[in-house]
Amino acid sequence: MLEITGIHAGYGQMAVLRGIDMRIGPGEIVALLGSNGVGKTTLNNVISGFIVPSAGEVRFDGERLTGRRPREIVAMGIAQVPEGRKVFPNLTVAENLELGAFRRAGARKRQNFDRICAIFPRLSERLEQLAGTLSGGEQQMLAIGRGLMSEPRLLILDEPSLGLSPLLVEEMFALVTRINAEGVAVLLVEQNVMQSLGVAGRAYVLEQGQLVMQGTAAEMLADPKLRQAYLGL
Numbered sequence: 561m562l563e564i565t566g567i568h569a570g571y572g573q574m575a576v577l578r579g580i581d582m583r584i585g586p587g588e589i590v591a592l593l594g595s596n597g598v599g600k601t602t603l604n605n606v607i608s609g610f611i612v613p614s615a616g617e618v619r620f621d622g623e624r625l626t627g628r629r630p631r632e633i634v635a636m637g638i639a640q641v642p643e644g645r646k647v648f649p650n651l652t653v654a655e656n657l658e659l660g661a662f663r664r665a666g667a668r669k670r671q672n673f674d675r676i677c678a679i680f681p682r683l684s685e686r687l688e689q690l691a692g693t694l695s696g697g698e699q700q701m702l703a704i705g706r707g708l709m710s711e712p713r714l715l716i717l718d719e720p721s722l723g724l725s726p727l728l729v730e731e732m733f734a735l736v737t738r739i740n741a742e743g744v745a746v747l748l749v750e751q752n753v754m755q756s757l758g759v760a761g762r763a764y765v766l767e768q769g770q771l772v773m774q775g776t777a778a779e780m781l782a783d784p785k786l787r788q789a790y791l792g793l
């Protein structure tokens with residue numbers, strides 16, 4: 561479904577991504593693992609159209625995404641939930657969700673709204689609350705809910721577990737599985753290696769702008785290099 565080929569990208573003179581090849585199939589959960597500053601967010605922004613790569617291309621269902629505007633990419637079926645719970649603090653939960661549905665009207669919008677309330681009961685109990693007064697975990701759920709309002713076939717989650725308490729981290733990963741069970745493919749960008757490999761079918765490891773490891777979650781977990789470098793085992 562998503563095919564990334566030979567992507568090079570950076571900021572000005574600084575090269576960040578140096579030849580990335582990646583595939584995500586329909587209905588998969590794929591984890592993109594790597595420590596701080598290796599280029600994970602940069603790759604997300606290339607997929608979402610916020611950064612134009614200097615070389616390579618991204619295709620979705622065979623159609624070229626590279627060079628398209630972010631809103632066109634959303635309309636094609638890819639939603640990105642950026643790192644850091646970027647909700648509109650002075651709008652209510654319901655209004656934040658509505659904003660995610662800019663390309664849907666009427667009955668479809670209502671259906672999506674109801675579906676998201678069913679996935680996130682915590683949000684459905686707080687629809688009229690200002691988003692800025694939600695807890696950190698609730699804001700993260702709202703950001704994901706807003707992404708789902710555009711009915712994506714691929715949802716990109718950038719560090720959804722960041723800053724959450726251990727219990728909420730568990731809940732977040734369970735939510736990822738639930739969203740995926742509804743047919744949405746997920747690219748899960750995470751530093752939380754163990755839990756990501758618990759829900760993902762496959763994973764890639766990014767180091768200094770290059771993919772250094774890839775395989776099924778089971779292969780990754782059994783790999784001595786990964787265990788040592790990322791799990792300290």
Ligand SMILES: Nc1ncnc2c1ncn2[C@@H]1O[C@H](COP(=O)(O)OP(=O)(O)OP(=O)(O)O)[C@@H](O)[C@H]1O
Nearest residue numbers: 571574576594595596597598599600601602603643
């Ligand atoms: N707008 C920008 N201008 C210049 N450099 C940038 C910009 N955004 C990111 N960088 C740099 O690009 C490199 C990769 O950043 P990126 O945010 O992609 O990493 P990351 O793997 O997502 O890290 P983290 O897990 O810490 O979010 C870093 O060295 C960062 O400082």
